[in-house]
Amino acid sequence: MIPADLPLFLYGLPFRPHQVGRKLNWLLGLGDIRQVMKGVYVDVRVPDSAELRADAMRLLTPPEAVVCGAAAAWLHGLDTTALGPTELVEAQWTREAPDVVEVHGVRVTSPISTAVELAMRLPRPFALSAVDALLRSGKADLFALRAASAAYERQRGYRQGQEVLRWADRRAASPAESWLRLRLIDAGFGRPDLQVRVDGNGRTYRLDVAYPNQPVDGRWLGLEYDSDQWHSSVKQQLKDETRRTELDALGWHIIPVRRTDLWGSYPALELAVGSFLCQQPRLPRRW
Structure with missing residues (x-):
């Protein structure tokens, strides 16, 4: 006691x-x-943990409730960055759910049901980053998600959910990479490849997003997301410049992307990509 x-x-x-x-x-x-x-x-x-999240959720939901939506994804281990613009998750629950599991004593919609629901309900960029994150966690499989989504055909958001599941990819290493991929797809450049390997200079490079099958005058396009956390100091920026100079010598044109390029109405990113690929981007931006 x-x-x-x-x-x-x-x-x-x-x-x-x-x-x-x-x-x-x-x-x-x-x-x-x-x-x-x-x-x-x-x-x-007290460090963040699955047990702490479950204990916190238990304080806000009745014993018979089934946690759902973004709250369920959070209990399954997703970071809030992938789920929405706010840093804190809210309690969401229902009394009826078709597929229920337990997470440290809390009843939660299964990872598959949670992923399908988020694909249909969240704003498009967060829907994609949430599904990508669940796939990356290994708790959901893309083929299982697509099969399960058939049961939601007459529900609100079904069309968006199908679109999100068509573009979802477990190789996205961060929510920002998911948002970047969606920007490129929305602009009409086609689906890029992820985590592209480039060998040269006695080492191996990994590009976040690239178009390795669309060379322009013998050069290829790659895009890399530079987060404020890992790419803001002078030392980090010098390292990035050196790396991109080396990639340039290997035939790769690299466009660095910051958070401000992903959010907002100005299409600087789309124009830069279109200029290299010699394509007119589809504008205006959808989000």
Whole structure:
């Protein structure tokens, strides 16, 4: 038994705001606690884990509930970046679900049902990144997803879901690579290849996204996503430039892509790709 007069965060257990009362903002200001999901907090020293996520979800859902949607994907291990623009997931649940599994004692829609639902319901870029992430986790198979999606034919979002499952690919190493691929497909450049291997200079390079079968004047096009986290320092940028100079000598034209190129209405990315491939991009952007 945990003494009632001691705050739960001291024990590393997730808790609701009312369980610490007016101390909540004070604890947040001190940096002693963090939000696990919307409406649930925990000691900052407690690492993220499947058990912690399940314990947090249990505080917000009734025992007979089946967690679904983005909340189910989060319990299956997906990062929130792949699921939407917000950093925290919200509790989503239903009382009826066709395919249910348990994750650390919490009833959850199966990875396959979750993936099909997200493909149909989330905004297109996040639908693709969520399905890619579930495929990459090994918890869902693309052929099984396509077969399972037939049961949803008359439901809202079925057409989008079929499109997302047509483009889904487990090789996407990050949500940004999924969004980049969708940008290129929407612009009419065709489906690019992923994790393309380039050998030369006594080493092997891996390109995030490329068109190895569409050479232009003996050169090929590759695109690489440069995240702010790993490509912002001067040292990192110099390393990137050296790498791209080496790839250029091997016949590869590399277009670096930042987050601002993926989101927003200005089509700088599409125009740069179209200029190299000698193709007019399909505009305006769809998202």
